Amino acid sequence: MQWWQHTVIYQVYVRSFFDSNGDGIGDIPGITAKLDYLEALGVETLWVTPFFSSPHRDFGYDVSDYRTVSSVYGSMDDVRTLIREVHRRGMRIILDMVLNHTSIDHPWFRESRRSRDNPKRDWYVWRPGRKSHGKKPPNNWRSMVYGSGWHYDPMTEEWYWAAFLPFQSDLNWRNLEVRKEMRSMLTSWLEEGIDGFRLDIFDCIFEDPQWRDNPFSPHLLPKLDQGISTFQRVDRIRHLDETFLLAEELRGLADSYGGFLVGEVFGDWPVLRRYCGTSSCSGLHLVFLFQSLDAPFTARGFRRLLEQAEAWFPHPWSPVWVFGNHDRQRRMKTLKGSVEKAKLQAAFQLSARGVPCIYYGEEIGMGHGTIPVGESRDAAARLFTDRFPHFLVSLIDRMTGGAVHRDNCRTPMQWDDTAHAGFCSADASPWLPVQADASFVHTAAQLSDSQSLLNWYRKLLALRREYPPLTRGSLEIVRIPAHDRDILGYIRSAGEQAVLVLLNFSSRKISDIPLRYGNRHFTTLLLATGGGHLDPRSVQLDPWEACIFMEERLQK
Numbered sequence: 206m207q208w209w210q211h212t213v214i215y216q217v218y219v220r221s222f223f224d225s226n227g228d229g230i231g232d233i234p235g236i237t238a239k240l241d242y243l244e245a246l247g248v249e250t251l252w253v254t255p256f257f258s259s260p261h262r263d264f265g266y267d268v269s270d271y272r273t274v275s276s277v278y279g280s281m282d283d284v285r286t287l288i289r290e291v292h293r294r295g296m297r298i299i300l301d302m303v304l305n306h307t308s309i310d311h312p313w314f315r316e317s318r319r320s321r322d323n324p325k326r327d328w329y330v331w332r333p334g335r336k337s338h339g340k341k342p343p344n345n346w347r348s349m350v351y352g353s354g355w356h357y358d359p360m361t362e363e364w365y366w367a368a369f370l371p372f373q374s375d376l377n378w379r380n381l382e383v384r385k386e387m388r389s390m391l392t393s394w395l396e397e398g399i400d401g402f403r404l405d406i407f408d409c410i411f412e413d414p415q416w417r418d419n420p421f422s423p424h425l426l427p428k429l430d431q432g433i434s435t436f437q438r439v440d441r442i443r444h445l446d447e448t449f450l451l452a453e454e455l456r457g458l459a460d461s462y463g464g465f466l467v468g469e470v471f472g473d474w475p476v477l478r479r480y481c482g483t484s485s486c487s488g489l490h491l492v493f494l495f496q497s498l499d500a501p502f503t504a505r506g507f508r509r510l511l512e513q514a515e516a517w518f519p520h521p522w523s524p525v526w527v528f529g530n531h532d533r534q535r536r537m538k539t540l541k542g543s544v545e546k547a548k549l550q551a552a553f554q555l556s557a558r559g560v561p562c563i564y565y566g567e568e569i570g571m572g573h574g575t576i577p578v579g580e581s582r583d584a585a586a587r588l589f590t591d592r593f594p595h596f597l598v599s600l601i602d603r604m605t606g607g608a609v610h611r612d613n614c615r616t617p618m619q620w621d622d623t624a625h626a627g628f629c630s631a632d633a634s635p636w637l638p639v640q641a642d643a644s645f646v647h648t649a650a651q652l653s654d655s656q657s658l659l660n661w662y663r664k665l666l667a668l669r670r671e672y673p674p675l676t677r678g679s680l681e682i683v684r685i686p687a688h689d690r691d692i693l694g695y696i697r698s699a700g701e702q703a704v705l706v707l708l709n710f711s712s713r714k715i716s717d718i719p720l721r722y723g724n725r726h727f728t729t730l731l732l733a734t735g736g737g738h739l740d741p742r743s744v745q746l747d748p749w750e751a752c753i754f755m756e757e758r759l760q761k
């Protein structure tokens with residue numbers, strides 16, 4: 206098995222992790238300073254959000270030079286130190302690569318917009334408009350965020366395409382010079398020792414070469430995993446055949462350096478699988494399964510999730526289990542602040558087959574912030590606040606689960622109970638306000654509490670390292686007819702070893718849960734959130750309790 210098939214990813218949102226120089230903004234030396242914490246936590250691969258030169262209108266996802274480091278975050282030397290220190294600890298590091306678009310402040314785009322015959326013109330996606338004087342967008346394609354994704358440029362009286370925000374102009378990946386330059390840029394980072402890339406909105410890379418309208422759909426609210434945007438399907442702007450071919454090509458590059466690629470792509474199960482190769486594991490190494498964010502928090506909901514993941518991503522493919530990121534509502538909000546449920550979810554995430562991806566702060570149960578839309582720093586919100594009345598924007602924000610602005614899942618990491626939760630020095634002003642609960646939800650308090658969520662993560666991650674079935678094992682769901690509604694159970698086996706995972710997704714105490722399945726008998730309790738009350742034949746689980754057992758014949 207390859208290391209990336211079972212690695213544990215930890216996402217660091219650079220801006221919010223740790224500020225080393227007192228400007229209120231997290232930075233690269235700040236990550237290096239916290240590597241001991243991450244190593245002790247037991248995570249294996251760091252995903253660091255973009256730190257390249259950028260005007261930071263989308264906080265780094267608008268790159269103006271892929272080969273240099275933004276002075277806001279540090280220097281190239283700082284990056285080299287980070288890479289070295291990560292590797293010294295036996296860990297890995299992947300970069301967040303925004304291949305789909307650059308900032309409109311990138312020198313390439315500045316050139317491109319200058320004239321229709323500029324040598325860089327074809328590096329971006331330009332089209333003449335429709336109707337009289339071309340003042341209507343070329344077609345009906347919508348951006349991922351709001352409104353048409355086409356933007357009129359008076360300088361040359363044409364429209365450029367931006368799949369995300371208006372200042373993030375899409376590169377034209379059909380241009381061979383673009384491909385060559387981007388490949389060379391990726392190679393130079395791999396040469397620096399990077400272990401792979403997270404690929405930002407990879408499914409948007411190509412657009413329909415015939416510029417046909419997207420087909421109509423009756424839905425108002427976008428459902429990206431079903432290929433639906435507001436009143437249209439996204440068939441002409443996502444998942445084009447060439448995108449899958451590019452995935453294969455980039456895989457070849459990453460493989461030659463022993464690295465991996467994890468794609469941010471939105472689609473149903475067959476589409477996600479296609480990104481990773483349909484008949485052989487030949488496309489992106491991994492893709493995030495955002496399905497886990499929408500699964501009902503019930504035994505049935507998570508069993509269904511697992512069944513689908515096993516069906517669509519059987520070995521040698523690996524599911525990636527994700528419950529939060531810098532664009533989504535913090536999971537603690539969905540779980541209504543319940544630490545018990547967060548522990549149960551962590552037990553699932555770290556014991557199911559595949560790659561867990563932990564978002565910074567998830568391990569201490571950081572909640573969703575309370576920054577109102579009107580005070581947000583996120584450019585995505587301004588697309589709405591500039592156009593609509595405040596009450597409507599707030600309503601849309603609530604209806605979409607906080608999708609209008611993303612500041613609330615990006616608040617500073619909570620390290621201790623000093624000023625600004627220890628994120629930056631006392632006299633600095635953090636770029637986003639620290640959350641109100643920071644005086645008691647922080648790593649320092651949780652490290653010294655053996656029952657804390659943080660220590661539960663640490664125990665689970667240690668167990669994962671100790672018992673190969675938890676990383677390399679196959680997965681078999683076990684059904685307990687009397688408790689099917691409440692208990693999710695599965696066995697992970699590798700060679701001679703097997704472990705049983707039992708998760709109580711209910712607020713009830715459940716007794717008489719069998720410990721014998723076929724000829725396997727699990728008697729040794731390895732880990733439990735509660736007591737894991739045990740007699741030789743069965744176990745009793747407390748509300749929301751998670752237990753992990755080892756098979757009898759393997760007792761040490």
Ligand code: GLC
Nearest residue numbers: 263266303369405406531532
């Ligand atoms: C991805 C990133 C998001 C960013 C967008 C545009 O969805 O996760 O933060 O704003 O792409 O690059």
